[in-house]
Amino acid sequence: xxxxxxxxxxxxxxxxxxxxxxxxxxxxxxxxxxxxxxxxxxxxxxxxxxxxxxxxxxxxxxxxxxxxxxxxxxxxxxxxxxxxxxxxxxxxxxxxxxxxxxxxxxxxxxxxxxxxxxxxxxxxxxxxxxxxxxxxxxxxxxxxxxxxxxxxxxxxxxxxxxxxxxxxxxxxxxxxxxxxxxxxxxxxxxxxxxxxxxxxxxxxxxxxxxxxxxxxxxxxxxxxxxxxxxxxxxxxxxxxxxxxxxxxxxxxxxxxxxxxxxxxx
Ligand SMILES: C[S@@+](CC[C@H](N)C(=O)[O-])C[C@H]1O[C@@H](n2cnc3c(N)ncnc32)[C@H](O)[C@@H]1O
Numbered sequence: 627x628x629x630x631x632x633x634x635x636x637x638x639x640x641x642x643x644x645x646x647x648x649x650x651x652x653x654x655x656x657x658x659x660x661x662x663x664x665x666x667x668x669x670x671x672x673x674x675x676x677x678x679x680x681x682x683x684x685x686x687x688x689x690x691x692x693x694x695x696x697x698x699x700x701x702x703x704x705x706x707x708x709x710x711x712x713x714x715x716x717x718x719x720x721x722x723x724x725x726x727x728x729x730x731x732x733x734x735x736x737x738x739x740x741x742x743x744x745x746x747x748x749x750x751x752x753x754x755x756x757x758x759x760x761x762x763x764x765x766x767x768x769x770x771x772x773x774x775x776x777x778x779x780x781x782x783x784x785x786x787x788x789x790x791x792x793x794x795x796x797x798x799x800x801x802x803x804x805x806x807x808x809x810x811x812x813x814x815x816x817x818x819x820x821x822x823x824x825x826x827x828x829x830x831x832x833x834x835x836x837x838x839x840x841x842x843x844x845x846x847x848x849x850x851x852x853x854x855x856x857x858x859x860x861x862x863x864x865x866x867x868x869x870x871x872x873x874x875x876x877x878x879x880x881x882x883x884x885x886x887x888x889x890x891x
Contacts, residue, residue, distance in 0.1 A: 687860035687864045690870040691853045694871070694874065701850045702885035704732065708777060714775070718779060722755065736756070736759050743763065769801075776809060789826065805890045806890065816882055828882075846887075849884055
């Protein structure tokens with residue numbers, strides 16, 4: 627479910643990764659050692675520790691975090707000067723396909739969307755829910771696609787969960803390779819770092835510049851603000867939802883998630 631995937635990070639990263647303990651650390655430090663199994667262990671430990679509804683939309687703490695995140699994605703995709711119905715889109719680290727409904731609402735077509743994820747059970751879940759889409763179990767460090775074969779490359783909350791620099795770099799390189807000239811890279815991720823926490827790594831502007839070649843290969847287009855820093859966002863979502871977007875507008879430094887749009891030159 628989208629709420630599970632995107633909002634697993636919509637709280638204190640330290641809290642959520644403490645729930646998983648060493649699993650996430652192992653996933654990031656030894657990417658070659660059965661990463662799919664370790665990732666599954668992480669999620670299992672996380673939800674055992676935090677409760678099954680921790681990131682469910684029925685949890686009032688989650689609703690406005692989710693709406694803000696969705697608004698950022700809709701605004702970003704809506705700003706692209708393309709015809710979505712005619713565009714081939716790759717969702718990298720697609721999980722169980724939770725972003726699909728939003729992509730379809732934005733007029734991308736199911737037969738032109740491809741999702742790739744490392745975890746076989748996530749891909750199996752996506753296939754069960756959305757059999758009309760091409761879901762591929764693959765390591766995004768080596769994408770099984772020809773260069774320049776997609777108009778839009780999309781990722782959502784994947785980079786934050788990958789702290790290993792060489793893994794993140796290999797994935798970013800592959801995203802750039804399979805994007806066509808003039809095509810778009812859409813990065814939906816957490817911007818705000820958690821100082822002292824080595825188990826997650828936000829996609830700050832600085833990290834973005836390190837991972838993606840924003841000089842020769844790509845052009846930074848725009849960014850779109852989304853969810854608030856989790857403790858504040860969760861609090862407002864539960865206690866004072868009417869104030870949520872006003873706080874985000876008046877205090878932009880409290881926004882912790884958003885979307886970067888890059889275009890391949
Ligand atoms: C936080 S989840 C986000 C899932 C989905 N994008 C969403 O928004 O619901 C991160 C996903 O990235 C996937 N992932 C991590 N490393 C990967 C890799 N090297 N290749 C492909 N997928 C990977 C994980 O298996 C996981 O499903």
